[in-house]
Amino acid sequence: MLLVFEQLLNGLQLGVTLFLLSAGLTLIFGIMQVINLAHGSFYMIGAYVAATVTAYTGSFLLGLAVALPVTALIGMLVEMSMLRRLYHKEHVDQVLATFGLIMFFNELTRIIWGRQPLFMDVPAWLSGSIELIPGIPYPTYRLAVIGVGLLVALFLYLMFAYTRIGMQIRAGASNREMAAALGINIKRLYTLVFGLGTLLAGLAGVMAGPILAVEAGMGESILILTFVVIVIGGIGSVRGAFVGALLVGMVDTLGRAFLPLFFRLVFPAATADGAAASIASMLIYLLMAAILIWRPRGLLPAHS
Amino acid sequence: MLLLISATLLLLLLPTLLGWLGEEYLISLASRILIYALVAVSLDLMLGFGGMVSLGHAAFFGIGAYVVAIFTHHSFDGSPVLSWPFVLPGLDGALVLWPLAILVSALLAAIIGALSLRTSGMHFIMITLAFAQMLFFFFVSLEAYGGDDGLSLFARNRFPGLDLSDDTHFYYLCLAVLGIFLLIAYRLVSSRFGMVIRGSRDNEKRMQALGFPTFRYKLACFVIAGAAAGLAGALIANHTEYVSPGLMHWTHSGVILVMVLLGGSGTLFGPVLGAATFLILEEVLAIYTEHWMLYLGPALILVALFARHGIYGILTGRERNNV
Amino acid sequence: MSDPLLKIVGLRKHFGAVRACHNLSLEICTGETHALIGPNGAGKTTLLNLLSGDLKPDAGQIFLDNRDITRVPLYHRAHLGLARSYQITSIFPQLSVEENLLLAIQAHSGHSFRFWKKAVSDPQLRRELEPALERVGLEHRARDRAAALSHGEKKQLEVGMALACNPRVLFLDEPMAGMGPGGSVELGKLIAGLKQQMTIVLVEHDVEAIFSLADRITVLVYGEIVVTGTADEIRSSAAVREAYLGEEEPC
Secondary structure, three states: OHHHHHHHHHHHHHHHHHHHHHHHHHHHHHHHOOOOOOHHHHHHHHHHHHHHHHHHHOOHHHHHHHHHHHHHHHHHHHHHHOHHHHOOOOHHHHHHHHHHHHHHHHHHHHHHHOOOOEOOOOOHHHOOEEEEEOOEEEEHHHHHHHHHHHHHHHHHHHHHHHOHHHHHHHHHHHOHHHHHHOOOOHHHHHHHHHHHHHHHHHHHHHHHOOOOOEOOOHHHHHHHHHHHHHHHHOOOOHHHHHHHHHHHHHHHHHHHHHHHHHHHHHOOHHHHHHHHHHHHHHHHHHHHHHHHHHOOOOOOOOOO | OHHHHHHHHHHHHHHHHHHHHOOOOHHHHHHHHHHHHHHHHHHHHHHHHOOOOOOOOHHHHHHHHHHHHHHHHHHHHOOEEEOOOOOEEOOOEHHHHHHHHHHHHHHHHHHHHHHHOOOOHHHHHHHHHHHHHHHHHHHHOOHHHOHHHOEEOOOOOEEOOEOOOOHHHHHHHHHHHHHHHHHHHHHHHHEHHHHHHHHHHHOHHHHHHHOOOHHHHHHHHHHHHHHHHHHHHHHHHHHHOEEOHHHHOHHHHHHHHHHHHHHOOOOOOHHHHHHHHHHHHHHHHHHHOOOOHHHHHHHHHHHHHHOOOHHHHHHHOOOOOOO | OOOEEEEEEEEEEEEOOEEEEEEEEEEEEOOOEEEEEOOOOOOHHHHHHHHHOOOOOOEEEEEEOOEEOOOOOHHHHHHOOEEEEOOOOOOOOOOEHHHHHHHHHHOOOOOOOOOOOEOOOOHHHHHHHHHHHHHOOOHHHOOOEHHHOOHHHHHHHHHHHHHHOOOOEEEEEOOOOOOOHHHHHHHHHHHHHHOOOOEEEEEOOOHHHHHHHOOEEEEEEOOEEEEEEOHHHHHHOHHHHHHHHOOOOOO
């Protein structure tokens, strides 16, 4: 029971990280209709910048404060200089160009920071653990990650529900032509949305820094999970991204933790662990396949 | 046509030429190019001709390679591949094993294709990518066959009349396979089937209004491409005598896609040129700098923005889809 | 008039609050040329889309020869003898003109799981290709890419593709829109010639053309039928004048 609770929190933590990545990317897909493989690169850039600044200044908060605007700025620069030219091209050109972007950013980080991974320490004031339920200590930092993720979700919800820019973005996501007809400055809106997306990706990267190794290519593995989330949630839907992210986070974490236990009930230990590991690693993709059969456009599609 | 004949002649004489120059080790690179050309052409069948942008093609390449590696491994061990529900012995005869690799890849392509083709556009790209990544993780977790570290072959497969451990023999075999596949693909794209595939790329709704159940034709195209990629995988396993999950990683799918687009999609010889250019460039640039990707990345962006028809388009001045 | 070939019963399609087609019932007889007219947004194209299978209705039924085809998918309806042209030209821009027509012919000459023989030189397909090219006057452009055609030629090709399907019922969605006067006359002649051979359902804004071509006319407003009748009946109908002709000058 204790283990279940801990794993639930782990699942939640993976879930909110995925939400930060997918919320921005699903908007970029939905509004600009551009397939962007390089979203993981901004996650990586966020982590690298934060790790570097933190190492120099000793302050995690300062690292965070520098990393977020830097990531958003690089994102907007990429949008204005390159991505903008791809909106009216075919998907395959977008794939090629953003794949090139990944190569470029990965190699650039290798040149600047070398091939060795960087490690970020958990800031002192977030180290240690808290007993949410008596007897079950859980690392404070991970709780903070969950808290920040949920706060961002709340912030996005309020922004979309109540602010002018939020409504413009929603209008853009559900009907591009309509948004343009309403006199919304589409060019500026696109740049802003891209900046917002990369900022969130950067935030996810910064928060993952103390948990994972910061290294070139770290964005690619999480990118695929992000795609799975978006496919499950429905392209262009932030609510879908939230549901999808939590679902993927939970299923992946719980599957890895508990599948071996279930398999051991039936099979001998060695076979059970091997089989469980294989199936656990495929679980979220099977989930995605099941949802695709059931609802090909995702759980909460933006364009109905 | 003249170009084609001279290129064929050059490829046929390549081992002899390299022998004169004393650069025999380059034969291995040439074989590698031919194998990647095969997988690139197969991707182009669905991408350039069928309009299906798959970012998971390396999965079928990797499966073909793993089928060969696993059976060859067991054949050397003398242990069975499966002992339950029936006994399946190891194999190392290419004439049985390679068709088996093709079959397994085709089967997998049928399953993945049937699911992915329920969608199109961005969804299709992400879903093919995700399924390929699923297979990647499956093989990473497969400790029995080396997991992350991959699996080595003790020797290349047996092929009647040829000694595959001889690089020149292996080269000619790869050349023959590519040549036959190009011929098949050439006939395919202008056949009735090819017409349907190209029509679906241009305007799928219209195809349905004309009375074509496009789904099954696209699926068939997906399966054919997957099967050919499986054959290429069988060849690459023999070529490097080593397989690893990295073959299926999505970035590897990306590399194959880059070869197609670099050479020129929607053409048959474009992907061949693309594979050759990419691999030679990689080889040459790696001599001067370990950071060659820093230059390749922006180059790809430029190709995407300005050179839609790739090297083939630049060389011939033709647009795509002229077979 | 003879038996109804197409029978529409209580057909409904709403897009959110927009009632593009509301409890619509209509019978179209074998051999007649039936025109759908109405102001913009009346649901003419929606009705055509529902009949051809491009859209699925929310409710109601469609019968062809007393067979319920409401749930029959788009591609299958073509084999039952329904063919159409689209308002926004829908061709295969990267294929040549003859390949465009060839596909339409190929669609009804057996399955296309044939991988080896060149389709363009297949005598079975070729036989129908020549008359199909001739019918729409595009022989001289057979080898050109469809994308390179002029707007009028694309429209002709589009109608040619629908005809190459050998349909029993032909749906034409504004075939004359955007054509010069000369092109309209040509196309009008083509359609007049087809009247003897097949049933035609026509959506068109050119009222003159409709009154000269159509046997019967249905006037739609807001997804509902105002009146159905012959050209003379429509001309003299007060309801039509109020709902349509008097209100808005058709373009």
